[in-house]
Amino acid sequence: MALAISVTQHWADLKRLHVIGTITASGNYVTGGDTLNFTNPKIKSSKVPDIVTIHGRAVGPAYLYQFVCGTTQANGKMIVADVATGAELAAAPYPAGVTGDTIEFHAVFKKLV
Secondary structure (H helix, E strand, O other): OEEEEEEEEEEEOOOEEEEEEEEEEEOEEOOOOEEEOOOOOOOOOOOOOOEEEEEEOOOOOOEEEEEEOOOOOOOEEEEEEEOOOOOEOOOEEOOHHHHOOOEEEEEEEEOOO
16 A cells, blocks of 8 residues: 655646646555545645546556545545446555556645735
């Protein structure tokens, strides 16, 4: 059960902070979603994200990724589902198709004022 984020770009508009980066999966997937922690020094907001999109870059993607907001930046979840069946992964080690995928995210946060 380990997801790690790496922030590659971040910028602000008048009201929001946009963050782009990658997610690396390792260890075991947890049914109901693995914890995705957005606590990061490059994210200049203490708010939970308003919007998060996640997608893999694998050719012929085998997995779908969905973010479920938590109550803090540290306790959101990423759910992984099989493209062919639409079923969520079972609790088990992450398959190679996930650990070998380049998983990208775009998160939007309210700016601190």
